[in-house]
Structures are given as C-alpha cells and as structure tokens.
Amino acid sequence: MRRRLVPPPSWPRVVGAWALLLPGVVAFQPTFGGPAGYLASAVGVTLGAGIALAAVGLGWSIALWALALLAAYFLVGGPLALPDTTVLGVLPSLETLRELALLIPFGWRDLLTVATPAGDFAGPAAVPLLAGLLAGTVAVGLARATRAVFLPLLVAPCWLAFAIAFGVRAAPTAVWLGAALGAGILAWATAHRLAAHRSASAQFLVRREKGVSRATLKVVAAAAVIALAAGVAVAANVSAEDRVNRQVLRDDVVPPLNLQEYPSPLMKYRLYELTEKDEVLFRVQGMPEGARLRLAVMDTFDGNVFTVSRDAGQFVRSGRELPLTVEGETRETRVEAVGYDDVWLPTAGLPTWLSFDGDRARPLAKGLHVNRATGQPLTTARFAEGAALDTRAQPIVPHTEEQRAGFATAGVGAAPLAEVSQAPDVLVGLATDWTAEATSAYDQLTIIAERLRGEGYYSDGSDGTSRSGHNRERLTSMFTASQWIGDDEQYATAMALMAHQLGIPVRVVLGFHPLDGPAPSDVWEVTGTEAHVWVEANLDGAGWVGFDPTPDRDKVPQTEVPQPKPKPKPQVDPPPNPPERLPDEPVIADEDAADVDEEDESESGLLLLLLIAGAVVGGAALVSLPFLAILALKARRAARRRTRGTAADQVSGAWDEIVDRARDLGHQAPSTVTRREAAAGLHDPYLHSSPHDALPI
Structure with a gap:
C-alpha cells in the first residue's frame, strides 16, 4: 500500500490548536471543585493531541486511530477517574476496565446528577477525560493534516461550550475564559494572515532581514492589542457577571432517586x-452544646x-462537600451507628461536609x-x-427566651x-378559633x-x-374525643397542619x-426513649424557629372517673338522752294493723296455691299434648272415612277402619289375603265380643 505523503508539521499551528483548548480545560474546575476536573481534561487534550500527531504522521486509518484513543482512555482512566479500583493506584484492574466501559455511555448522567463539586465521586472525571481526548485529537489532527485557517478553530468553541453545559451555574471565571478564547482566536487568525502575507512577499524579496522579522513583531503587537481589549471588556462586564442567566444541563436533569422506596421516617x-426505648441507637461524640441530633426533616x-x-429534584447525589451554604461557624461531630438501620443520616445541624468511616464507607458514600x-x-x-459518620455542620440550637421575646412581632417568612x-x-376549626386574636405569626x-x-x-x-x-382519621378521632391523648407524632403533626392553614x-x-x-458533648449514647418530634416554622427576620407542642410525658390521661366531693351536712343539736328507765305501761296493739296483716297473709297464701295448681295443670297438659294430638288425628281420619266419597268409598273406608282397630288390638292380617278371608280371620277371635264393641259401618 502506498503511504500518503504528509508535509512536516508546522509546530506553531499544532501548539496554537492545543492552546486554544485550554479555556475549556479550566472551565471544568468549578464543576469538580479542585484539580480533578482540569487534570482529567488536560490529560485528555494532551494525549489526544499526541495521538493525532502520530496518526497523521504515520498515516493511520480511522479504525486504528479510534483504537488508540480507547487504549489511552482505559490506560489513564483508572488513576484519574477510578483510583480506588486500580492496582497500586496506577494499573487498571478488571473492575476498573468494567466501570470505565460503563462510563462511556452513562458517565454524562452521573456527572449531571451528582451534587457539585463532583471531585469526591468516583467516575464523573471520565467525562472530561474522554471528551478531552476527542477534542485534542480532532483539533490537532485538523491543524496537522490541513492548511485551513478556520477549520481547526471550530473545535475550541465547541469544547468550551461542552465544559459550560456540563458545569455549574456559578462560574467565577466564565467571563475571563470567554475573553481568553476570543483573544486566542483573533491571534490565530492574525498570525495566519501575516504568515500568508510574508510568504507572498518573500517571493519578491532578494535580501531577507536578519533577526526578528517585522511579521513576528506585528503578530506580537496584535496579540498585545487583543489582550488589552479583552482585559477592558472583562473589566466592564465583571460587575454584571452575577446577572448573567447561565443555563446548564444539570438544571433540567432529574436525579435518578426513587423516594417512593423509602417510607416516612x-x-x-x-x-x-x-419497642427500642432502652436500646442504644447511636453513639455521638462532639455534640454541640444545646444542639439536637436531627434525623429527618419532613415537609409533605x-x-x-x-x-x-x-x-426527586430536591435530592442530588453529593460528595463530601455538600451543596449547602451556611452562615456562621461549623462544628465537627462523629456519629456511630449501633442499633440503628435506615437510610436517613443523623446530623447535629445543617451539614456542609460529610464523610463515612468503616468497612462499608465506599457504598455509603456512593449512595x-x-x-x-x-x-x-x-x-x-x-x-x-x-x-460511622463524620460531619461538619452549623449547629441548630433552640432559641432562648430572650431571643423569642424579639420574635413577638415576627411575620411569615x-x-x-x-x-x-x-x-x-x-x-x-381549632386553629381559626384559637388564633382569632393573635397579632403576628409568632403569636399564632x-x-x-x-x-x-x-x-x-x-x-x-x-x-x-x-x-x-x-x-x-387518627387526628380527627383524637381531637374530637373528650381527652386529647397522643405522643410527639400526633401533636407535632397537628400543630404543623394548623400552622399551614394559617399560611x-x-x-x-x-x-x-x-x-x-x-x-x-463528650460521649452520648442515644436511646430510643430520647426520640422526639418538633415543629419548625419560618418567620420573617428569624429564620426557622422550633416549637415543642407535645405535653410533658408525666402528664398522663385520666383513666378513673373522679369521685364527687361529699357535701357537708348541717350541724344540729343532738337529741336529749333517753331516761334511764321507762315506765311500765301496758302495750296496746293496733287492731286495725293486725287485721290488715292477716288479710295480706291470707291473700298471699291463696295466690301461692293458685300458682302451684296452674303449674301442675300446665305441666300435665304439656306432657299429654302429643297423645291428645294423636287421638284427635285418628278421630278426624275415621270421620273422613265414613262421610267422604261415594257409598263404595264409605264402605271401603269402614273396612279400613276395622282393620286399623284390629291392628291396634294386636291382630295382624296378612296383606296377601282378600277382604273375605280377612273377615273370616277376624270372626273367630272376636266372635264372643260384646255387641257394644261393634263398630258402626
């Protein structure tokens, strides 16, 4: 295969194309909060430029060029993006290669969904590394393989725009970086124009000037003028920097945290x-004086x-540096989990820095x-x-009585x-009635x-x-009962709902x-019985102010009905003492009363006899009732046989009655004989019967 001839490199073009990428490299620093961002991007841009020089100079194919970029990514990606997975901090392991491969399609998501600065995370640095490899190899490759002036310039603005899009809203150096890139592009264009003019003029010059050429001096002068103009533009716009509406991708990306998986704390x-009132849940060291250990803040x-x-947009992945701004001093606290097992992390206030310790420190930090x-x-x-959890937080201490006195007129925050x-x-209804005469939100x-x-x-x-x-339902039944009985869970919720109704x-x-x-402050072993729930309200000029609406724990409900107080009886003089001996007087009986007693006794005896007789007769009737019912049914059947139907039916019924009577007397007539034979069988046993026993037919 015939190798394509490539002219020797023009080093000013190569260095210039690489230098134009430096503003984009520096633009990653706010995103990572340290050297991790621009170190990864700088290594990527430099390696990409070197691979481009080798690929163009040696005439590599596109496939070989791409393989070289991937090899460089997997070789340096471990130390830069995943140092914990490497061997000796340098050599990539199998886990390193696997995670780097996953970061190619998913690294952008991790970078956009973590809280900045992202330098504490394992993985996001792979994004500037990979993007820098592509930007460096394309920019330097175009500058090396072509003589075009403006084609290599297209890469640098795209690279800076990429760094801005994956960056943060607050970027103090944004104006300076933009000015530097603009100055670099103008210097690139000016240098190429002067070089072209010098090349055209050289054909007509017989004697060339020694030393520094006039073209070089013009380039330096143009660069100085451009730098001065850029400085003036930056100075004029620094005061308006905070008013720039900077849009970044992370503002429109929802973090992949499913809060539905976690029930309410x-x-x-x-x-x-x-259940766990005597169990130690945490062991805390360095607790700020007067502060409370906060486990969960609920607002829905x-x-x-x-x-x-x-x-989910309120929650973002975070590293050790939390994306929270506090005012005032912070305190360091260490919390060890003993009997606790949940996702919510205890802190002594508003945390700004957080780090895990223990065997599971890495997965805890990753989540x-x-x-x-x-x-x-x-x-x-x-x-x-x-x-264990080490935190640096601004303590949140309940306000003193003197401070609360200053909140008397505070309104809604x-x-x-x-x-x-x-x-x-x-x-x-209770909130409206209770606060009808209140004069401020704090008063309410x-x-x-x-x-x-x-x-x-x-x-x-x-x-x-x-x-x-x-x-x-629980709160309705509680506050409609005769006694309000509950604990922190019900009282804090009730107060929060009442305050919300008041705006x-x-x-x-x-x-x-x-x-x-x-x-x-030294060592505090936190038990379950020390759990509490309170309410915090946002007031104008005071911030978040805490309230404890729960009654004291020794104020238990009244379970016994109180006894009425005895009414004192009026004091009266005692009766006089009886005489020592009563006179012997005959006792006269009341004859009318005696007659009444005798009549009552006679009436009572008669009533008792009637009750006994009624009980006996009723019992006998009840016992004989089945037999009387049988006799009544038989009599009714005999009457029906004698009176119903035709004469033949009545004769047949009379015969059936005779047979039934004989059966009652113990005679069993065979069912196979005729009526005549059956009558003959009845004749002998009952031949001498009394005519009074004959049945009417």
Whole structure:
C-alpha cells in the first residue's frame, strides 16, 4: 500500500490548536471543585493531541486511530477517574476496565446528577477525560493534516461550550475564559494572515532581514492589542457577571432517586419510643452544646403520613462537600451507628461536609444524596451498625427566651409552604378559633403550641389509650374525643397542619435529645426513649424557629372517673338522752294493723296455691299434648272415612277402619289375603265380643 505523503508539521499551528483548548480545560474546575476536573481534561487534550500527531504522521486509518484513543482512555482512566479500583493506584484492574466501559455511555448522567463539586465521586472525571481526548485529537489532527485557517478553530468553541453545559451555574471565571478564547482566536487568525502575507512577499524579496522579522513583531503587537481589549471588556462586564442567566444541563436533569422506596421516617417514631426505648441507637461524640441530633426533616402531608418531599429534584447525589451554604461557624461531630438501620443520616445541624468511616464507607458514600432545600442527607446503602459518620455542620440550637421575646412581632417568612392535602377539618376549626386574636405569626404559633401542651395528655400507647399513626382519621378521632391523648407524632403533626392553614411555612423534624438537660458533648449514647418530634416554622427576620407542642410525658390521661366531693351536712343539736328507765305501761296493739296483716297473709297464701295448681295443670297438659294430638288425628281420619266419597268409598273406608282397630288390638292380617278371608280371620277371635264393641259401618 502506498503511504500518503504528509508535509512536516508546522509546530506553531499544532501548539496554537492545543492552546486554544485550554479555556475549556479550566472551565471544568468549578464543576469538580479542585484539580480533578482540569487534570482529567488536560490529560485528555494532551494525549489526544499526541495521538493525532502520530496518526497523521504515520498515516493511520480511522479504525486504528479510534483504537488508540480507547487504549489511552482505559490506560489513564483508572488513576484519574477510578483510583480506588486500580492496582497500586496506577494499573487498571478488571473492575476498573468494567466501570470505565460503563462510563462511556452513562458517565454524562452521573456527572449531571451528582451534587457539585463532583471531585469526591468516583467516575464523573471520565467525562472530561474522554471528551478531552476527542477534542485534542480532532483539533490537532485538523491543524496537522490541513492548511485551513478556520477549520481547526471550530473545535475550541465547541469544547468550551461542552465544559459550560456540563458545569455549574456559578462560574467565577466564565467571563475571563470567554475573553481568553476570543483573544486566542483573533491571534490565530492574525498570525495566519501575516504568515500568508510574508510568504507572498518573500517571493519578491532578494535580501531577507536578519533577526526578528517585522511579521513576528506585528503578530506580537496584535496579540498585545487583543489582550488589552479583552482585559477592558472583562473589566466592564465583571460587575454584571452575577446577572448573567447561565443555563446548564444539570438544571433540567432529574436525579435518578426513587423516594417512593423509602417510607416516612415519622412512621418509625413509635418503634423508637416504645419497642427500642432502652436500646442504644447511636453513639455521638462532639455534640454541640444545646444542639439536637436531627434525623429527618419532613415537609409533605398527603392525608396519610407526614414525609420527606417526594420531589426527586430536591435530592442530588453529593460528595463530601455538600451543596449547602451556611452562615456562621461549623462544628465537627462523629456519629456511630449501633442499633440503628435506615437510610436517613443523623446530623447535629445543617451539614456542609460529610464523610463515612468503616468497612462499608465506599457504598455509603456512593449512595449519598442531600436535599438542597432542607439539608437532609440520606444514603441508599443504609446507615447501620459498624458504620460511622463524620460531619461538619452549623449547629441548630433552640432559641432562648430572650431571643423569642424579639420574635413577638415576627411575620411569615419567605420559605415556600409545605405540601399539604386533606387536613382534618377539626384542626382547621381549632386553629381559626384559637388564633382569632393573635397579632403576628409568632403569636399564632405560640398560642397553638401552648394550647396543645396545656390541654393534651401524653401516652406512648403502652396503656392502650393511644394508637400510633398520624393520618387524617387518627387526628380527627383524637381531637374530637373528650381527652386529647397522643405522643410527639400526633401533636407535632397537628400543630404543623394548623400552622399551614394559617399560611405559615412549617416542617416537622424527627430527632433526638435527652429528656432532661442538654446532650453531653463528650460521649452520648442515644436511646430510643430520647426520640422526639418538633415543629419548625419560618418567620420573617428569624429564620426557622422550633416549637415543642407535645405535653410533658408525666402528664398522663385520666383513666378513673373522679369521685364527687361529699357535701357537708348541717350541724344540729343532738337529741336529749333517753331516761334511764321507762315506765311500765301496758302495750296496746293496733287492731286495725293486725287485721290488715292477716288479710295480706291470707291473700298471699291463696295466690301461692293458685300458682302451684296452674303449674301442675300446665305441666300435665304439656306432657299429654302429643297423645291428645294423636287421638284427635285418628278421630278426624275415621270421620273422613265414613262421610267422604261415594257409598263404595264409605264402605271401603269402614273396612279400613276395622282393620286399623284390629291392628291396634294386636291382630295382624296378612296383606296377601282378600277382604273375605280377612273377615273370616277376624270372626273367630272376636266372635264372643260384646255387641257394644261393634263398630258402626
């Protein structure tokens, strides 16, 4: 095969094509939050450029060119994108090759669905690596194989646009990168124009100038002018940078987290409170003073349960650096799972950094997601015994009385309302009645919390007076009963629904804190009996303020009917003492009373005799009733035989009556004989019978 001749490389064109890709390389830095992004893209662009030089210089086919790119991807993809799967941190293993192969079609999805910065994730760096290989090999290949001026320039803007599309909305260097790319393109075009002019003029020049040529000086001067113009443009637009409506792909991609798989955390409250009340769930170290251990934040009620928002767009995959912004100092806390086993992760406040420890640290980190609205983290791999969680969070401490005094006039905050449907009507009515004279949103919330605490009773269900659950039916039956009996689950839900009806943004928080006093800061073994549920409301100028509407646990329902207080009797003087000896006077009997007693006794005896006689007669009649019924039926049958039908029928009936009477007297006539023979058989035994016994025929 005849090899195609290729002219020697023009190194300024090759270096220029590679340099135009550098703005796109730097554009990946905000996405990964460190060197991981631009390191992978820079290695990809450089390797792609080298492969292009070799492919064009040696005349490789397209297939061999593609194989070289794939080989480079699998060779360096392990250390750059999947370092945990490599051998000695460099050599790819079978797992490395398998995951890199899967990242070719699915890596873009992982990059768009994780929370930024993505440098803590294993895998997303494969996207800038692979894209850089393609961009570098195409740009340098066009610059090496052709003499075109503008064709190699098409790659650099596309490469920068790719980095922006897969990047983040907030990019501080976006204007500078755009200006740098524009300056580079102008310098490329100017250099080629001057080179073409110099080449055309060289044909007519007899003596060439020594030293730096005028064309080179013109290129340098043009580059300086372009750089100065770019600097002025950037300076003029920096103040407007924050107003740029930057659109990226991750804004339109829904993370692949199915929240329907996870039931409401509030449904397990009765389990913690009753079944696991003495079991150690967590072991916490470094708890901030006065803070509570938060397990789940819920802002959606569908008539059945209060749960975490089902909007999957609120949850994003996250690395150790969480996509949350806090104000103030943060504290480090370590939580070890002991008896706990669920997806919701406990934190001591609003977390900004999170890391797992233990044998299952890698799958736990791989399944980490965080709610951007509430700061609620979870891991799909389940946080269970043997795992530890190190967090850096801004503590959320209940407000003091002095702080609450300043909230007296606070109105409704700017947070969105909770998603609530099918709130019980009884709660709507109570909220309206209780807060009719309230003057502010904080005043309304305080009234509701105090009424629930003051008029309700506490029961964990162990005495059979309180059912678990907090659905519409459970709350309706609870607040229409004579006594309100429930626990944190019902009271917190009731207050949240009441506040929502008043237009106040609220959320329900499940967490843990000791029954008496703050949590210890050294080592705190958290048990199920320390589980609590409270309400947080968003108020203007105050942020999220917590409320505890649940009655004290020693305020149990009244199960016995109270006895009425005895009424004191009026005091009267005692009667005089009887004389020591009564006079001997004859006792005169009351004759009328005696006569009445005798009449009553006689009437009572007669009534008793009648009852006895009636019982005897009734019993005898009841016993003889079957026999009387048989005799009545026989008499009715005999009368029918004598009177019904024709004369022949009556004669036949009379004969049947004779046979029946004979059978009753013990005579059995054979069924095969005639009536005459049967009559002869009856003649002898009854020949001397009395004529009075003869039957009428």
